Amino acid sequence: MSIMIKAEGISKSFGEKRVLESIGLEIGSGEIFGLLGPSGAGKTTLIKILTGQLLQDGGSAEINGNDSRRLTGDERRRIGITMDDFGIYERLSCADNLKIFARIYGMTQKDVLDALEKVGLSEAQKTTAGKLSKGMKGRLKLARAFMTAPDILFLDEPASGLDPVSANEIHRLILSEKARGKTVFLTTHTMAEAEKLCDNIALLCDGRIVEYGSPAEICRRYDHQRMLKINLRDGRDIVIPHNKEAAVKVASLIEEGKTETIHTTEPDLETVFTEITGKELSA
Ligand SMILES: Nc1ncnc2c1ncn2[C@@H]1O[C@H](COP(=O)(O)OP(=O)(O)OP(=O)(O)O)[C@@H](O)[C@H]1O
Numbered sequence: 259m260s261i262m263i264k265a266e267g268i269s270k271s272f273g274e275k276r277v278l279e280s281i282g283l284e285i286g287s288g289e290i291f292g293l294l295g296p297s298g299a300g301k302t303t304l305i306k307i308l309t310g311q312l313l314q315d316g317g318s319a320e321i322n323g324n325d326s327r328r329l330t331g332d333e334r335r336r337i338g339i340t341m342d343d344f345g346i347y348e349r350l351s352c353a354d355n356l357k358i359f360a361r362i363y364g365m366t367q368k369d370v371l372d373a374l375e376k377v378g379l380s381e382a383q384k385t386t387a388g389k390l391s392k393g394m395k396g397r398l399k400l401a402r403a404f405m406t407a408p409d410i411l412f413l414d415e416p417a418s419g420l421d422p423v424s425a426n427e428i429h430r431l432i433l434s435e436k437a438r439g440k441t442v443f444l445t446t447h448t449m450a451e452a453e454k455l456c457d458n459i460a461l462l463c464d465g466r467i468v469e470y471g472s473p474a475e476i477c478r479r480y481d482h483q484r485m486l487k488i489n490l491r492d493g494r495d496i497v498i499p500h501n502k503e504a505a506v507k508v509a510s511l512i513e514e515g516k517t518e519t520i521h522t523t524e525p526d527l528e529t530v531f532t533e534i535t536g537k538e539l540s541a
């Protein structure tokens with residue numbers, strides 16, 4: 259599998275403030291990679307560096323083997339980007355929003371209409387963007403990223419702030435890009451989103467990657483957090499660590515006929531993140 263996105267030793271400061279420290283990553287072709295971290299962790303900054311929108315202080319970033327600082331127009335067209343902080347022109351129609359970018363990238367009217375169709379916005383092509391629902395705006399941003407038929411997508415919080423139905427719609431679109439062999443780099447605050455979409459994730463905290471792997475691998479690494487949940491016949495629940503001592507306790511409860519059901523609970527990524535960083539992900 260070829261490496262599509264590569265970072266080595268990337269560091270970045272704004273003034274005195276160090277935002278990224280020795281970031282290294284390799285993302286393979288066809289992979290959905292998720293960068294997770296609380297607000298201010300440096301996620302958007304890293305996307306800007308990887309896509310050549312911002313210069314790093316040290317280290318190297320490559321897209322498909324090409325230095326991110328020197329991407330040609332053609333190489334840029336192979337990358338589709340949505341950022342949380344560059345948005346949509348509210349007073350323009352959906353189609354006109356895309357046409358601005360179509361001109362920059364040398365795309366045609368047909369490319370604009372195809373991109374709107376892909377995200378289910380054909381009928382809204384003449385609607386003013388300001389009148390769109392949040393979910394539709396999310397899809398319009400994706401349409402812009404899809405328009406050049408890129409091989410690599412950088413999606414900065416693509417489903418942030420959306421209701422579950424709209425978020426699912428975005429997830430479906432991202433997964434269908436993966437099914438077409440595209441590589442996706444996304445950022446999120448939501449563990450459930452990462453678990454659903456991502457082959458691999460990295461947890462970013464205070465500018466450093468503190469954990470990396472598939473969601474399942476990471477959870478297994480923190481398996482010591484597994485708990486046993488026992489529902490008692492009297493309606494109470496007991497939650498105890500899943501260890502040798504638990505066996506004695508469970509045996510006596512069963513003997514006394516007190517148990518209704520017994521489950522093991524795997525740690526979820528949210529719990530793992532809190533243990534590693536001491537911070538809540540959504541904070
Ligand atoms: N252009 C800039 N000038 C100065 N500081 C900046 C600039 N861009 C980002 N920062 C600072 O860098 C840190 C990381 O910001 P960044 O936007 O990358 O975080 P993030 O992980 O994307 O957060 P969020 O989840 O809120 O989008 C923050 O402390 C932010 O204030």
Ligand SMILES: [Mg+2]
Binds near residue numbers: 301302303342414
């Ligand atoms: Mg951000």
